[in-house]
Amino acid sequence: MNHRKLFTIRGIWLLCGLMIWLSACAVHSTQVRQGRDLYQNGEYDRALASLREAVKKYPNHSEIKTLYLRARIGSYYHHLSLARRARAEGDRDAAAREYEAALAVFPDNNRLREERDEYLHGRPAEPQAPAESAIQPPFLLQVDTEEAIGIKLNNVPVSRIFKMVGKSFSVNFIFDKDFRDFLYSIEVDSIRFYPVLNQLCLVANARYRVLGPRSILIYPDTPIKKRALDLKGVKVFYLDHIMAEDAKKLIMAMFRDQQIMAEEDLNLNAIIVKASQDTLQEIESFLQRVDKERNEVQLDVEILEVNRNLLNKLGVDFGTTPFTLSAGQKNETTGEIETTIRTGDLSDVNFFLNIPSVALNFLETDDNNKIIAKPNLRGVDGEEIKFMVGDELPIPQTQWQAFAAGGVENTPVTSYQYQNVGVTIQLTPFVHADREVTIQVKFTIKFVTGYLDAFPILGKRELENTIRLREGETSIIGGFLRDEVRGSLSGLPALSKIPVLGRLFGASERTIQQTDVVFSITPRVIRRTTIRPADQLPIWSNVPAGETPASAGEGETQQEERAGPPRRSPVDTVSISPANRRVPLNNTAYFTIRLASRKEITTLALSGSISGGEAEVEELKTDFFRSDEIKVLSNASGDAFDLGYSFFNEPQRNAILAQLKVKFSAKGTYTLTINHLTAYDQNRTPIQLDTASAEVEVF
Numbered sequence: 001m002n003h004r005k006l007f008t009i010r011g012i013w014l015l016c017g018l019m020i021w022l023s024a025c026a027v028h029s030t031q032v033r034q035g036r037d038l039y040q041n042g043e044y045d046r047a048l049a050s051l052r053e054a055v056k057k058y059p060n061h062s063e064i065k066t067l068y069l070r071a072r073i074g075s076y077y078h079h080l081s082l083a084r085r086a087r088a089e090g091d092r093d094a095a096a097r098e099y100e101a102a103l104a105v106f107p108d109n110n111r112l113r114e115e116r117d118e119y120l121h122g123r124p125a126e127p128q129a130p131a132e133s134a135i136q137p138p139f140l141l142q143v144d145t146e147e148a149i150g151i152k153l154n155n156v157p158v159s160r161i162f163k164m165v166g167k168s169f170s171v172n173f174i175f176d177k178d179f180r181d182f183l184y185s186i187e188v189d190s191i192r193f194y195p196v197l198n199q200l201c202l203v204a205n206a207r208y209r210v211l212g213p214r215s216i217l218i219y220p221d222t223p224i225k226k227r228a229l230d231l232k233g234v235k236v237f238y239l240d241h242i243m244a245e246d247a248k249k250l251i252m253a254m255f256r257d258q259q260i261m262a263e264e265d266l267n268l269n270a271i272i273v274k275a276s277q278d279t280l281q282e283i284e285s286f287l288q289r290v291d292k293e294r295n296e297v298q299l300d301v302e303i304l305e306v307n308r309n310l311l312n313k314l315g316v317d318f319g320t321t322p323f324t325l326s327a328g329q330k331n332e333t334t335g336e337i338e339t340t341i342r343t344g345d346l347s348d349v350n351f352f353l354n355i356p357s358v359a360l361n362f363l364e365t366d367d368n369n370k371i372i373a374k375p376n377l378r379g380v381d382g383e384e385i386k387f388m389v390g391d392e393l394p395i396p397q398t399q400w401q402a403f404a405a406g407g408v409e410n411t412p413v414t415s416y417q418y419q420n421v422g423v424t425i426q427l428t429p430f431v432h433a434d435r436e437v438t439i440q441v442k443f444t445i446k447f448v449t450g451y452l453d454a455f456p457i458l459g460k461r462e463l464e465n466t467i468r469l470r471e472g473e474t475s476i477i478g479g480f481l482r483d484e485v486r487g488s489l490s491g492l493p494a495l496s497k498i499p500v501l502g503r504l505f506g507a508s509e510r511t512i513q514q515t516d517v518v519f520s521i522t523p524r525v526i527r528r529t530t531i532r533p534a535d536q537l538p539i540w541s542n543v544p545a546g547e548t549p550a551s552a553g554e555g556e557t558q559q560e561e562r563a564g565p566p567r568r569s570p571v572d573t574v575s576i577s578p579a580n581r582r583v584p585l586n587n588t589a590y591f592t593i594r595l596a597s598r599k600e601i602t603t604l605a606l607s608g609s610i611s612g613g614e615a616e617v618e619e620l621k622t623d624f625f626r627s628d629e630i631k632v633l634s635n636a637s638g639d640a641f642d643l644g645y646s647f648f649n650e651p652q653r654n655a656i657l658a659q660l661k662v663k664f665s666a667k668g669t670y671t672l673t674i675n676h677l678t679a680y681d682q683n684r685t686p687i688q689l690d691t692a693s694a695e696v697e698v699f
Contacts, residue, residue, distance in 0.1 A: 034050050035067050035068075051064060070376070072106070075105050076102050077298065080112070082098040083098035083099045086098060095119065095120075099120075135281050137277055142655060143169045148190040150189050153186055157182070158183070159173075161186060171214055172216070175218050176217065178220050179219060180204075184200075201218070207229075209230070235283075236265075237287055239271065240291055241291050242287075242292075251283055255282070278541075293530065294381050297525050299379070299522070299524075301374070301387070301521055302374050303425075304518040304519075375387055382429075384427070385427045386424070386427075387424070388422060388423070392418040392421070393419055393458075395417050396414050397414065399415070421458070423445050425443055427441060439469065442462070445461040446459070447460075469521070471525050472522065477521075572596060572597045573596050573691065574595055574596075574674060574689050574691055574692070576591050576594075576608075579692065581695075583696055586665060591672060592660075593674075595654060596653075596654055597679075602682045603680040604657075605678050606642070607640070607642045608673060608674045609640040610671070610673075611670065611671050615639045617639065620636040631646040643658055660672075666698065669695065669697055672695075673693045
C-alpha cells in the first residue's frame with residue numbers, strides 16, 4: 001500500500017513538471033512568434049520590448065538572440081532615419097527626440113553622439129590638419145630660413161653669385177663639370193635663402209641636390225643628369241581601403257611624366273614606388289586622399305508574394321451517373337423487387353428509371369496567400385548585391401553521339417543543366433554626399449508555366465530600373481502578374497450546351513489563378529567616406545623649395561618640408577618630431593629632437609622621458625656632429641634620456657640635436673616630454689627656450 005501511494009505521488013509530481021514545461025514552451029513560442037510578427041510589420045520598438053524579456057529568460061537561445069539583434073538594428077535605423085528627416089525639415093525638437101531614441105538602442109555609438117551634438121549644440125567637428133609627411137631626405141640643410149640678405153651685382157658669373165650667397169648662409173656650393181657658367185645681374189634689398197636659390201637655379205637652367213647639412217650640388221637640368229644625380233628613394237605604401245592594383249593604376253596615370261616605377265604587393269595590399277623625394281611626397285599626399293573607407297549602405301528589401309485563386313461554379317450538377325435503368329419482378333412473399341427474371345411469368349417484369357438528385361451550384365471561393373521575405377542587405381558603394389529566393393530546376397539536354405569512333409551519331413546522351421526558378425534581385429547602390437542613394441535595380445522572376453513532353457516550360461518577368469531615394473525613403477515596385485484561367489463543363493449531353501437554358505441540365509466550372517509579386521526597398525546609410533578639409537586642397541608639383549602655394553594657407557606646407565628643416569616658430573623651442581604618430585605594438589619608432597632659436601647658443605643641456613606605458617629608448621644617436629667642433633654627452637636608461645652640448649667652435653641656432661630609437665611593448669597612448677632644459681649664449685647668459693612634446697598611439 002505504501003509503495004502504491006509513493007508511486008502515485010511521484011506520478012503527480014511528474015505530471016505537474018510536465019505541465020509546467022509545456023506551459024513554458026507555449027509562452028516561449030508565443031513570445032518568439034509575437035516578436036517575429038511585430039518585426040515583419042515594421043513595429044521595431046514593440047518587437048524590441050517583447051523580445052527583451054524573452055532574451056532575459058532564455059539567454060542561450062540562438063533564435064531569440066538573433067531576432068532580438070535584428071529588432072535592435074531595425075529600431076536604431078528607424079529612429080536615425082526619422083531624426084535626419086526631422087533635421088532636414090528643421091524640426092529641432094523631433095530630431096532631438098529621435099536622436100535620443102536611437103542612442104538608447106546603442107548608447108556606445110560615439111559617432112552618432114557627435115552628430116547629435118553638432119546639430120543640437122552647434123559643435124562642428126574640428127578640422128584635422130594634414131598628416132605630417134613620413135618621407136624625409138637623408139640630409140637636411142641647416143640654414144636660417146628667416147635670415148635675409150641684400151645683393152647688388154652686375155654682369156658677374158652666376159657661379160660667383162652662388163658662392164657669395166653660400167658664404168652669407170654658411171653653405172658650400174659644388175658645381176657639376178657640365179654646369180655652364182654665364183654673366184648675370186641681380187639686385188635685391190632683402191631676400192631669404194631658398195627664394196634666391198630657386199631664382200638662380202631657374203635662370204641657370206639647373207637643379208640642386210643637398211649633399212649634407214652645409215653642402216649643395218648644382219648640376220644642369222637635363223634628362224641625363226636628372227636620371228644620374230637626382231635623389232631617389234623606394235617607399236612602400238601600405239594601404240588600408242583601396243586595393244593595391246587600383247592604386248597602381250591611379251599612380252601610373254597621374255604621375256606618368258615623373259619617371260616613377262611602381263609595383264603592387266597583393267599579399268600585403270601595398271604598393272612599392274621608386275621616385276624622387278618630391279614625387280614620393282606627392283604620391284604620399286595623393287594616397288592619403290584616395291585611400292579612404294568606402295560608403296556603406298543597408299538595403300531593407302521586402303518581397304511580398306500574393307496568390308489569388310478564384311473558383312466559380314454555376315448550373316445543375318447531376319452527379320457522375322445522372323440516369324440508371326433497371327428491370328425486375330416482385331416477390332409475392334417478401335414484396336421486394338428481384339433482379340432475377342423468371343421467363344415463365346414475363347408479364348410481371350417491371351422497368352425502373354433512377355433520376356439522381358439535382359444540386360444547384362452557385363459557389364464562388366476566393367483564396368489569398370501572402371508569403372513575406374525581409375532580407376537586410378548590406379553592401380559597399382558601387383558594388384553589386386545579389387539575392388535569390390527559389391529553387392534550382394534540372395533542365396534535361398539531349399545530345400547525339402556515336403557509339404564508336406567514326407560511327408554514326410545515333411546514341412542519345414542526356415545531361416542536366418540547373419536553372420534558378422524563383423525571384424532574383426540585383427542591386428547596386430551609389431551613396432551621394434547629401435545622404436541620398438541611387439540604386440540600379442534588376443528584378444527577375446522565373447516560374448514553370450507547364451510541361452511539354454516532360455520538359456518544363458519556363459516563364460519570365462524582368463525589370464531593370466534606376467531610382468534615387470532619400471535615406472529612409474521606401475520605393476514600392478509591383479505588377480509582376482501571372483494569370484492562369486481554366487474552364488470545364490459537365491451535364492446532360494446536348495441539353496447542357498443550350499445557351500442560357502443549358503445551366504439547368506449541366507454545370508460549368510472556371511478557375512482563375514493570379515500571382516503577383518511586390519517589392520519594397522528602403523536604403524539606410526551606415527558609413528560615409530570621411531573627407532577632411534585638407535583632402536580638398538590641391539597637390540602642387542614643381543613648387544620651388546621654400547615657397548608657399550596660395551591654396552595651402554598659412555603655416556608649414558609640404559613643399560617647405562621637402563626643401564629642408566621646417567620653418568621655425570617665432571618662439572624659440574626645442575621640439576620632438578613627428579608630433580603625432582601611430583606605431584604597431586612591439587615595434588620601434590624614430591624621433592628627432594630639433595633646436596630652433598633666434599639667439600646663438602653655446603651650451604645646452606636637457607633631459608626627457610616617455611610616459612604612458614612600457615617603452616624603452618634603445619638608441620640615442622648623436623654621431624652626426626663632428627667631435628672637433630661640438631662636444632656631446634648622452635645617456636639613455638629605460639624610458640628616460642639626457643643630453644648635453646658644448647658648441648665651442650661655432651654657436652648654433654637651428655640644428656638637429658639627436659635621434660631617438662624607441663620600442664613600445666604595450667598598447668596605449670604615450671607622451672614624449674622634455675622635462676628639464678637649460679641653454680646659455682657665449683656670455684653665459686641664460687636663454688629661454690620652450691619645449692614641445694610628442695604624442696604616440698600604439699595599436
